[in-house]
Amino acid sequence: MLPCSFGNLNQAALVRDAGEGVAADGTIMTGVGRSLVPERFEPALSTAVAAIAEAASDAPSVYVYGSVATGRARHAQSDVDLLTVGLPAGRAAELGRELSKQFNGLCRGIEIAAMMSGDLAGETDEAYGNRVFLRHYCVHLAGQDHARGLARFPADARAARGFNGDIALHAARWRDALAAGDEVQQLGRRLARKSLLAVAGLVSVHDATWTTDRALAADRWADIDPELRAALPELLAWTDGQALPDRHDVRRMLDVATARIVAAFAETIGLWPLADKSITRNEDALYTPKELASLTLMMSPAKAFAAGHVNHVELISDAGRDEFNGGVYSNTPGLPVIVADTAAQHKQAGARAVRPASADGGTTRPAEPIPVALRRVPDDHSRRQPGR
Numbered sequence: 594m595l596p597c598s599f600g601n602l603n604q605a606a607l608v609r610d611a612g613e614g615v616a617a618d619g620t621i622m623t624g625v626g627r628s629l630v631p632e633r634f635e636p637a638l639s640t641a642v643a644a645i646a647e648a649a650s651d652a653p654s655v656y657v658y659g660s661v662a663t664g665r666a667r668h669a670q671s672d673v674d675l676l677t678v679g680l681p682a683g684r685a686a687e688l689g690r691e692l693s694k695q696f697n698g699l700c701r702g703i704e705i706a707a708m709m710s711g712d713l714a715g716e717t718d719e720a721y722g723n724r725v726f727l728r729h730y731c732v733h734l735a736g737q738d739h740a741r742g743l744a745r746f747p748a749d750a751r752a753a754r755g756f757n758g759d760i761a762l763h764a765a766r767w768r769d770a771l772a773a774g775d776e777v778q779q780l781g782r783r784l785a786r787k788s789l790l791a792v793a794g795l796v797s798v799h800d801a802t803w804t805t806d807r808a809l810a811a812d813r814w815a816d817i818d819p820e821l822r823a824a825l826p827e828l829l830a831w832t833d834g835q836a837l838p839d840r841h842d843v844r845r846m847l848d849v850a851t852a853r854i855v856a857a858f859a860e861t862i863g864l865w866p867l868a869d870k871s872i873t874r875n876e877d878a879l880y881t882p883k884e885l886a887s888l889t890l891m892m893s894p895a896k897a898f899a900a901g902h903v904n905h906v907e908l909i910s911d912a913g914r915d916e917f918n919g920g921v922y923s924n925t926p927g928l929p930v931i932v933a934d935t936a937a938q939h940k941q942a943g944a945r946a947v948r949p950a951s952a953d954g955g956t957t958r959p960a961e962p963i964p965v966a967l968r969r970v971p972d973d974h975s976r977r978q979p980g981r
Contacts, residue, residue: 620748626662631664677706
């Protein structure tokens with residue numbers, strides 16, 4: 594995943610913007626502005642800008658978004674949400690922790706999201722979503738203004754996909770995190786916020802409007818999809834701690850509500866192609882889970898692999914056995930990538946994938962890759978190979 598995407602921002606901030614909607618020309622309209630920033634938050638912003646400048650070799654760009662940018666921040670109850678372009682993510686997180694301690698009487702915390710200028714370039718859904726967000730939701734504070742010159746973006750399915758087309762990827766990671774024993778209430782909160790932002794995208798496209806308001810979206814989508822009428826208010830309660838989920842609750846929500854939201858998003862708006870994504874973590878390396886394949890790609894896993902929608906194992910070399918509850922993969926240099934359900938299938942596919950030596954004694958040559966169906970994500974990570 595790129596260093597920053599819409600899904601990595603503080604999603605709690607992206608709600609209750611009274612100025613949000615669709616302009617007369619069909620473009621996105623929001624209620625952010627430099628003049629709207631409450632005066633009591635100015636010392637925190639100026640201190641943060643100075644600290645960010647000092648932490649980077651080149652002057653990074655700094656933006657504020659969320660309730661501070663709309664003027665609706667509440668003393669000691671709101672976060673200060675900043676976005677930087679050019680500051681390494683690790684340093685941004687460290688500065689956020691330091692500044693949160695310094696201003697703990699003013700706000701709940703200071704969150705600093707980080708991206709690089711390259712994250713705004715290109716025609717991928719992620720880059721497009723980053724540009725939309727920067728243009729319409731961020732107030733420039735310091736450094737080069739990367740939003741300068743960007744035209745207003747249409748309030749349409751492409752913008753909704755840029756914001757939340759990674760919902761299936763998040764769903765797969767939430768399953769992994771639940772199996773790995775992550776703190777369940779924080780996991781439930783992340784799941785709820787992201788899932789309801791995807792619902793906001795669904796509402797925006799269905800009603801030809803534009804919103805990132807989770808509460809309004811949950812209420813409206815319950816009318817559109819009555820099957821989620823009970824689940825959506827529950828998710829909303831998880832977002833701000835009104836209700837605290839346990840592991841059973843999170844698993845149930847993944848299996849029912851989030852899966853249904855992913856399916857609707859895939860059918861109505863579309864999802865980010867996995868092949869477009871950079872491989873930066875092991876969990877991104879190989880698979881489209883079988884249990885999500887019909888939801889995320891609307892095709893079988895084997896067809897997804899053949900069509901290039903599944904990452905081609907760039908972090909894995911030679912044969913290994915994990916990810917698939919006993920499935921087998923190989924990515925031997927010079928040979929086709931093979932993904933199989935069983936060792937027997939892997940052996941059979943491997944035999945078909947290598948052409949016999951030529952009559953003149955030449956070496957074997959790889960044939961075209963032979964994809965076979967992937968297995969589901971395991972319930973635990975005990976089989977992960979070292980050095981991955």
